[in-house]
Amino acid sequence: MCGIFGIVVEQEQPLGEILVEAGRRLSYRGYDSVGCATLRDDGTIDLRKDVGKIDAVAERLRFSEMVGRRGIVQLRWATFGSPSPANAQPHIDSDGDLVGAHNGNVVNNVELRQQFIAEGMTVRSTNDGESCVHAVERYVDRGDDMITAIRRAYNDLEGDYAFVIGRVGEDTLYAFKKGSGLVAGIAAGATCVSSDLPSILPLTRRILRVRDGEIVILRADGVELRRVEDGSLIERESEEITESMEMVEKGGYPHFMLKEIHEQPTVAGELFRLLEASPHVEQMVTRMREARHLYLVGCGTSYHACVLGSVYLARLAGRPAVPVLAPQFIPQYGPTVGPEDVGVFVSQSGETKDVLNALAVARQRGMGVLGLVNVIGSTLMNESERYLPLACGYEISVPATKTFMNQGVAFLYLALRMGGHSTAILANLPDLLEETLKRVEPQVEKLVPDLAAADDLYCLGYGLTFPIALEGALKLKEVTYTHCEGMLSTEFKHGPLSAVYEGYPVIFVAGPEDVPLLVSGINETTCRGGRAIAVGEEDERLRANANDLIVLPPSDPVLNPLLATLPLQLLSYRLSLARGYDPDFPRNLSKTLTVD
Numbered sequence: 001m002c003g004i005f006g007i008v009v010e011q012e013q014p015l016g017e018i019l020v021e022a023g024r025r026l027s028y029r030g031y032d033s034v035g036c037a038t039l040r041d042d043g044t045i046d047l048r049k050d051v052g053k054i055d056a057v058a059e060r061l062r063f064s065e066m067v068g069r070r071g072i073v074q075l076r077w078a079t080f081g082s083p084s085p086a087n088a089q090p091h092i093d094s095d096g097d098l099v100g101a102h103n104g105n106v107v108n109n110v111e112l113r114q115q116f117i118a119e120g121m122t123v124r125s126t127n128d129g130e131s132c133v134h135a136v137e138r139y140v141d142r143g144d145d146m147i148t149a150i151r152r153a154y155n156d157l158e159g160d161y162a163f164v165i166g167r168v169g170e171d172t173l174y175a176f177k178k179g180s181g182l183v184a185g186i187a188a189g190a191t192c193v194s195s196d197l198p199s200i201l202p203l204t205r206r207i208l209r210v211r212d213g214e215i216v217i218l219r220a221d222g223v224e225l226r227r228v229e230d231g232s233l234i235e236r237e238s239e240e241i242t243e244s245m246e247m248v249e250k251g252g253y254p255h256f257m258l259k260e261i262h263e264q265p266t267v268a269g270e271l272f273r274l275l276e277a278s279p280h281v282e283q284m285v286t287r288m289r290e291a292r293h294l295y296l297v298g299c300g301t302s303y304h305a306c307v308l309g310s311v312y313l314a315r316l317a318g319r320p321a322v323p324v325l326a327p328q329f330i331p332q333y334g335p336t337v338g339p340e341d342v343g344v345f346v347s348q349s350g351e352t353k354d355v356l357n358a359l360a361v362a363r364q365r366g367m368g369v370l371g372l373v374n375v376i377g378s379t380l381m382n383e384s385e386r387y388l389p390l391a392c393g394y395e396i397s398v399p400a401t402k403t404f405m406n407q408g409v410a411f412l413y414l415a416l417r418m419g420g421h422s423t424a425i426l427a428n429l430p431d432l433l434e435e436t437l438k439r440v441e442p443q444v445e446k447l448v449p450d451l452a453a454a455d456d457l458y459c460l461g462y463g464l465t466f467p468i469a470l471e472g473a474l475k476l477k478e479v480t481y482t483h484c485e486g487m488l489s490t491e492f493k494h495g496p497l498s499a500v501y502e503g504y505p506v507i508f509v510a511g512p513e514d515v516p517l518l519v520s521g522i523n524e525t526t527c528r529g530g531r532a533i534a535v536g537e538e539d540e541r542l543r544a545n546a547n548d549l550i551v552l553p554p555s556d557p558v559l560n561p562l563l564a565t566l567p568l569q570l571l572s573y574r575l576s577l578a579r580g581y582d583p584d585f586p587r588n589l590s591k592t593l594t595v596d
């Protein structure tokens, strides 16, 4: 998840400060590298880029000296390929008369780079943003004008991205969009385009939203929209933004947690497409398949994803895998593992000390180390033999939401591949998640007044929904400060049932195949006065036995746990607000735990 910004002004002028300020406003997404390019009236391109934070790179490379009539800034969040000066963006084409930068993922990057090299182009990095530049160069070199070249390049570049490009000797920038966000801004004597509204707002509040399959042409005196399909002009009224800057950074949501919950359909779809095109999946699968013992290692939310992963691997690939809390890996399995064993270490941050300690032991014992990690360039990524990115972009709220979703998606994908199944069911997941959010939001809302005062809750599940219950309980306790325990539904009667009193809330996450078992547990609770809240598909048995039913859309049983995650996240969020807390930054917690 990178960020891009491009600007066109009337006359050549210092652009460095404007670009740095726009870059700072892209930085909340998280990034590892920064680059600026200006196109000057003398036909040259001034390109400066490096790995590091924006202010440090800007000072080191003296961005403030950069002048031009057009400028581009890009903040890179690496997905594949290490953060490096060469992979930093923007990129120039072979002979240095085009410069561009992108945001997103071009999933056929490897194939395209081979084609460009075979066609004699100069390819300087492994970054997919460079492929966007060469994809346009290819057609410009064949004599196409810029619009025609962009239209053709668009069809060659697969994935979700937005791209901005300029050519020397013109006074125009071009941008186009396929999947990732893109907004154009119209100011007096200047126009701009960006992946993110906050970087536009200091310049203007008059904007045009660009849609997939559209090219935006920026000149100092206005913007033009054209269809990629046939190059025809699009008429669209600009709009005035009235929201505060803080509201805009949160994408119109009052909290990052809610924004990130709503990003799940998008990031799940993006990860699926990335995995479909990834050369690393088969290597991971082979390594996992050949392991003597397979361990899935993580902490907190990431551990819950490991439990889900182990159920997916057993069910879909017939492969036992031991989910284990990272610190416990050391005494419980550390003395027994060796080079024949493999661990999949799972972490959003890739910097959790508990996970890195376990990883160090695994490496000392010669065990194979694979990673599932969101932050590229993190220690876990660097220490893993192979890794898969979670591709969620920056998760700002302390409670993990979208990264849990994509950890689940990644494990489901690996299990399907290991079991020799088609991965096609995952193509439906974004729509199902979208539908679930729409359906469950009002249902969750109705429960809030009754549950807001509860200081004790249980969250129970079985099989595929056991890890969802664990994760739901963690989310609830993390942001509402209540005591909430996640447990296997069948264990409740072995002790905790004694805590139940009139109105005591117990949430049952009921997978479609486990309804009869869950109904027993529901009755054990309700007959003692407890309040049973079921989360599951529409089912008359759940309706008849539970006090409340949060209805999920019907789906394949292996997708159901991913859908069931959403109402528990939303309930946690709503209850946190009802109890007067800030769900983004719960007290006593930190996003990344780099301590023992």
Ligand code: M6R
Binding pocket: 299, 300, 301, 302, 303, 346, 347, 348, 349, 350, 351, 352, 355, 398, 399, 400, 401, 474, 475, 478, 591, 592, 593
């Ligand atoms: O960055 P990691 O995934 O390694 O973090 C592990 C836990 O600290 C983390 O999942 C934590 O439990 C979540 N913030 C809970 O929402």
